Amino acid sequence: MTKTLLVTGSSGLIGSEVCLHFGRELGYSVHGIDNNQRAVFFGPQGDTRWNQERLGRELKGFRHWELDIRDRAGILALVKSLRPSAIVHAAAQPSHDRAAAIPFDDFDTNAVGTMNMLEAARAACPESPFMFLSTNKVYGDAPNRIALTELATRWDYADPAYANGISESFTVDQSLHSLFGASKAAADMMVQEYGRYFGIPTCCLRGGCLTGPNHSGVELHGFLSYLVKCNLEGREYKVFGYKGKQVRDNIHSLDVARFLAEFAASPKVGEVYNLGGGKANSTSILEAFKLAESYTGKAQVYTYVEQNRTGDHICYYSDLRKIRAHFPKWDITQSLSDTVGQIVESWRRRPRV
Numbered sequence: 001m002t003k004t005l006l007v008t009g010s011s012g013l014i015g016s017e018v019c020l021h022f023g024r025e026l027g028y029s030v031h032g033i034d035n036n037q038r039a040v041f042f043g044p045q046g047d048t049r050w051n052q053e054r055l056g057r058e059l060k061g062f063r064h065w066e067l068d069i070r071d072r073a074g075i076l077a078l079v080k081s082l083r084p085s086a087i088v089h090a091a092a093q094p095s096h097d098r099a100a101a102i103p104f105d106d107f108d109t110n111a112v113g114t115m116n117m118l119e120a121a122r123a124a125c126p127e128s129p130f131m132f133l134s135t136n137k138v139y140g141d142a143p144n145r146i147a148l149t150e151l152a153t154r155w156d157y158a159d160p161a162y163a164n165g166i167s168e169s170f171t172v173d174q175s176l177h178s179l180f181g182a183s184k185a186a187a188d189m190m191v192q193e194y195g196r197y198f199g200i201p202t203c204c205l206r207g208g209c210l211t212g213p214n215h216s217g218v219e220l221h222g223f224l225s226y227l228v229k230c231n232l233e234g235r236e237y238k239v240f241g242y243k244g245k246q247v248r249d250n251i252h253s254l255d256v257a258r259f260l261a262e263f264a265a266s267p268k269v270g271e272v273y274n275l276g277g278g279k280a281n282s283t284s285i286l287e288a289f290k291l292a293e294s295y296t297g298k299a300q301v302y303t304y305v306e307q308n309r310t311g312d313h314i315c316y317y318s319d320l321r322k323i324r325a326h327f328p329k330w331d332i333t334q335s336l337s338d339t340v341g342q343i344v345e346s347w348r349r350r351p352r353v
């Protein structure tokens, strides 16, 4: 019998990659929920309709549902009618900085929307893996307390305990999260609880920077995608604090989708994984400028603002040892450099907004 996948946020970076991967490579029948809320959060630059249309063209049998995850009755009815074999929940208000201006939209989407999905799953398909895209912002700014060393173009951990990065046992409370980090942490706890309390095979993936050619990058979300877009258009990129040496680890959306496929095949209950590019795919903003320039031949135009973004990580890269130990067949396949090359190509192909 054909397996069915339900993806929320299907027109977004992760959702669309997951739809294509499960549909084409694994033969799932794929249903996506998205209402282009990204355009409401970020304006026309965040519009994801182009990606929804791409899915319609490229994925045979793809079924789009124009639904808001805040619509509790609508979500329950759809999940009951589909009884999917697996759920990937990737719809969100995804911006750390945007959340303070829209606190109710942020919480209703991230925390309550996740509850709607969890309850619908419990009612309709409690045996199906439920995979939630959480975030490394659940750790708040606590990683900034780790002793750092300043190198020529980046910060790095001075404490050898973090030589492999931040692990899943890192504290999630008593630090500054941003409203986004707190609403995602609420959802993350609930997803774990539906695993432990009800026995549903859930996982929380605490993402570093998730990236790839199909991101609709905007200043407030989608670091590499937006940086490359600025480079190509000669648009000014604003660096906020930390001398531009702040470090993020970047993972290609394909490697996220490949992980989700592994989890769906061998699910566990109430698990938490840090999912990022790890140290090998980490970059500072200054280093990312150089990488983009190496593909485009254009000098990055940028200004430096002394004030860092509230609660922004100075140095963050994921410790991938737990995820690799639990899923030895999975690993990073897309290097940072290749990923930037793909993002450059994608912006060149896309119509200007």
Ligand SMILES: NC(=O)c1ccc[n+]([C@@H]2O[C@H](COP(=O)([O-])OP(=O)(O)OC[C@H]3O[C@@H](n4cnc5c(N)ncnc54)[C@H](O)[C@@H]3O)[C@@H](O)[C@H]2O)c1
Binding pocket: 008, 009, 010, 011, 012, 013, 014, 015, 033, 034, 035, 036, 037, 038, 039, 048, 067, 068, 069, 070, 089, 090, 091, 092, 093, 094, 109, 113, 133, 134, 135, 136, 206, 207, 208, 209, 210, 211, 215, 216, 222, 223
């Ligand atoms: N991209 C990153 O760097 C990153 C990092 C850590 C965690 N995450 C998490 O991964 C997930 C996917 O991120 P992304 O980068 O693909 O984001 P994205 O904005 O590209 O995709 C999210 C999609 O969800 C849709 N959406 C938002 N609110 C909705 C609602 N109420 N109802 C229906 N659809 C709605 C949007 O229109 C958008 O198409 C999110 O949960 C995000 O918090 C992303």
